[in-house]
Amino acid sequence: MSHDTTAVRSSRDDAGPRGAFAVETSGLTKRFGHQQAVDGVDLAVPHGSVYGFLGPNGSGKTSTIRMLLGLTSATSGEIRVLGGSMPDDLRRVLPRVGALVEGPAFYPFLSGRANLHRLDSGDRRAPAATRRARVDAALDRVGLGHAASKKAHAYSLGMKQRLGIATALLMPRDLLVLDEPSNGLDPQGTREVRGLIRSLADEGTTVLVSSHLLSEVEQMCTHIGVMSAGRLLTQGTLDDLRALGAHRVRLLTPDPDVARDVLIRLGLTPEAPARSDAAPATAGGSVRVEADLAVEGLSPESIVAALVAADVRVRGFEVAGASLEDRFVDLTGEGFDVAG
Amino acid sequence: MSPAEPVGAHPDADRTADEPVDGPRGGLGLALLGSELAVLFRRVRTIALLGALALIPVLLAVAVRVTTADGGSGRGPAFLGDITQNGLFVSLTALTVAIPLFLPLTVGVVAGDTIAGEASLGTLRYLLVTPVGRVRLLLVKYVAAAAFCLAATLVVVVFGAIAGAALFPIGPVTLLSGQTIGLGDYALRLLLMALYVTLSLLGLSAIGLFASTLTSVPVGAMAATIVLSTVAQIVDALPQLDAFDPWLFTHHWLGFADLMRDPISWDSFAANALLQAGYVAVFGALALGRFTTKDVLS
Numbered sequence: 104m105s106h107d108t109t110a111v112r113s114s115r116d117d118a119g120p121r122g123a124f125a126v127e128t129s130g131l132t133k134r135f136g137h138q139q140a141v142d143g144v145d146l147a148v149p150h151g152s153v154y155g156f157l158g159p160n161g162s163g164k165t166s167t168i169r170m171l172l173g174l175t176s177a178t179s180g181e182i183r184v185l186g187g188s189m190p191d192d193l194r195r196v197l198p199r200v201g202a203l204v205e206g207p208a209f210y211p212f213l214s215g216r217a218n219l220h221r222l223d224s225g226d227r228r229a230p231a232a233t234r235r236a237r238v239d240a241a242l243d244r245v246g247l248g249h250a251a252s253k254k255a256h257a258y259s260l261g262m263k264q265r266l267g268i269a270t271a272l273l274m275p276r277d278l279l280v281l282d283e284p285s286n287g288l289d290p291q292g293t294r295e296v297r298g299l300i301r302s303l304a305d306e307g308t309t310v311l312v313s314s315h316l317l318s319e320v321e322q323m324c325t326h327i328g329v330m331s332a333g334r335l336l337t338q339g340t341l342d343d344l345r346a347l348g349a350h351r352v353r354l355l356t357p358d359p360d361v362a363r364d365v366l367i368r369l370g371l372t373p374e375a376p377a378r379s380d381a382a383p384a385t386a387g388g389s390v391r392v393e394a395d396l397a398v399e400g401l402s403p404e405s406i407v408a409a410l411v412a413a414d415v416r417v418r419g420f421e422v423a424g425a426s427l428e429d430r431f432v433d434l435t436g437e438g439f440d441v442a443g
Numbered sequence: 444m445s446p447a448e449p450v451g452a453h454p455d456a457d458r459t460a461d462e463p464v465d466g467p468r469g470g471l472g473l474a475l476l477g478s479e480l481a482v483l484f485r486r487v488r489t490i491a492l493l494g495a496l497a498l499i500p501v502l503l504a505v506a507v508r509v510t511t512a513d514g515g516s517g518r519g520p521a522f523l524g525d526i527t528q529n530g531l532f533v534s535l536t537a538l539t540v541a542i543p544l545f546l547p548l549t550v551g552v553v554a555g556d557t558i559a560g561e562a563s564l565g566t567l568r569y570l571l572v573t574p575v576g577r578v579r580l581l582l583v584k585y586v587a588a589a590a591f592c593l594a595a596t597l598v599v600v601v602f603g604a605i606a607g608a609a610l611f612p613i614g615p616v617t618l619l620s621g622q623t624i625g626l627g628d629y630a631l632r633l634l635l636m637a638l639y640v641t642l643s644l645l646g647l648s649a650i651g652l653f654a655s656t657l658t659s660v661p662v663g664a665m666a667a668t669i670v671l672s673t674v675a676q677i678v679d680a681l682p683q684l685d686a687f688d689p690w691l692f693t694h695h696w697l698g699f700a701d702l703m704r705d706p707i708s709w710d711s712f713a714a715n716a717l718l719q720a721g722y723v724a725v726f727g728a729l730a731l732g733r734f735t736t737k738d739v740l741s
């Protein structure tokens with residue numbers, strides 16, 4: 104489904120350097136005391152994209168989103184959302200943005216419908232005449248039509264999540280910022296949220312969706328940005344990242360420096376010695392040199408030929424496919440430790 | 444969910460993306476104030492607070508009725524002895540009883556909850572991204588707190604009048620200055636006194652609003668507000684600290700009795716209004732300064 108709209112999107116992307124991105128930050132930094140929550144992030148979310156904002160818990164995704172929405176001020180750096188500078192143009196920008204930030208939140212003593220009415224009445228651009236109809240449409244769209252009169256405290260986590268998404272849909276939006284939208288949803292609900300996001304994107308809405316689940320992002324996003332420990336490690340289209348991670352050259356040689364030069368000449372960017380190796384020098388004095396096979400048309404045999412021609416003693420050579428998940432773990436590191 | 448739903452499902456989805464959106468539509472945005480008042484006054488907690496306030500004149504009237512049947516004693520707050528002659532004094536006595544503790548208590552709960560309550564629920568961030576401007580939110584919250592002050596005072600006065608009329612004889616009221624006035628004139632003066640007490644509570648509401656911008660724990664803001672009102676009254680009562688008295692927001696709290704003179708002595712009304720306006724200005728500015736620059740992390 105997302106492929107059908109790629110053409111439309113790329114034509115929009117050509118709108119010019121200023122208007123190319125729905126969300127654009129440069130050097131965005133947020134410090135809490137001495138802790139660097141967000142560190143020099145240059146986010147670029149193209150118009151019409153579904154941008155997956157990926158990263159482990161505590162990597163600074165929500166802190167970034169809070170700054171994008173003007174909830175917190177940036178320590179330094181610039182933010183442009185829908186062509187406006189944040190937080191200066193907040194009043195002009197935010198009505199066009201629907202947001203779910205760090206989980207849904209409601210007045211527990213009000214019904215789901217009353218909660219939406221309350222938020223909608225705060226939006227001066229939202230016409231009161233259509234409020235009832237818009238609230239009901241938003242509730243229906245997230246499948247809460249039957250539970251609209253229930254008090255919010257009686258909602259399950261998944262229902263609250265749906266109601267949170269409904270608040271973002273009260274008005275037609277140009278940008279949706281959804282922070283972990285499928286938290287607490289069952290597999291069926293997760294599928295529904297994915298479908299909803301895709302249908303919104305098809306209507307032309309740019310969606311910035313944060314998640315710590317790669318599989319989820321992989322299934323619905325056109326673009327991806329990976330955060331870790333407050334830094335944006337990489338971003339681009341999903342296909343770019345997949346191509347990057349698709350094949351990896353692994354070379355075992357006692358002549359790493361020469362090998363590296365050869366690989367660079369071939370247009371590769373070798374990283375060596377590999378960090379995962381406990382000892383850089385393996386038995387026989389060989390060192391592992393790795394590089395992503397990012398150059399199109401470069402065959403493994405031509406790499407070996409070039410290496411041998413440069414008198415590199417090739418003791419081991421392989422080109423292995425890496426999944427997106429490997430790539431993600433490569434970038435963010437393994438382990439359960441939440442980045443402090 | 445229905446991802447396949449057509450674009451037209453949104454009533455004004457035909458709006459072009461480039462339509463200018465600067466300049467607020469919908470005038471002053473009074474819908475938010477309406478919503479705020481509805482949320483405040485439909486809330487069980489608010490109703491319970493007002494119910495507790497209504498109990499003050501009722502219990503007072505019942506207690507006086509029961510004890511005077513046994514002869515009664517001469518002690519008690521101002522106007523207490525007059526109740527048996529004229530039930531209309533119940534409202535006045537109840538206000539005198541309620542203003543030092545019960546009214547500040549309820550106002551502290553409501554004013555302390557304004558911003559901190561939204562922050563603790565997490566709804567503050569959704570109001571702000573709606574976007575409800577921070578200044579507008581603060582104004583709406585303050586107006587709602589002031590409306591609660593008026594409602595709280597009126598509850599005491601109205602339930603006092605009902606209880607007094609039900610349990611005691613009513614008739615023309617003798618003023619502190621000796622003249623006697625009819626029921627209509629007295630009702631007007633009661634309303635004026637309710638306004639006086641409401642005015643007296645506006646400074647405290649502003650303090651509560653400011654306290655509420657400092658924390659996301661509503662109980663903390665409520666307690667701070669209530670403690671401050673108590674401390675102010677203690678300082679007011681200590682003769683050694685007389686120098687502070689004219690600056691205390693509680694200083695004129697009992698001055699509404701001046702409205703029971705003829706001609707009405709407006710001195711304390713004017714002094715009170717000026718003092719409360721000063722508190723509203725100072726703490727309103729502090730609240731604005733704090734809230735408009737605050738990082739909303741809740």
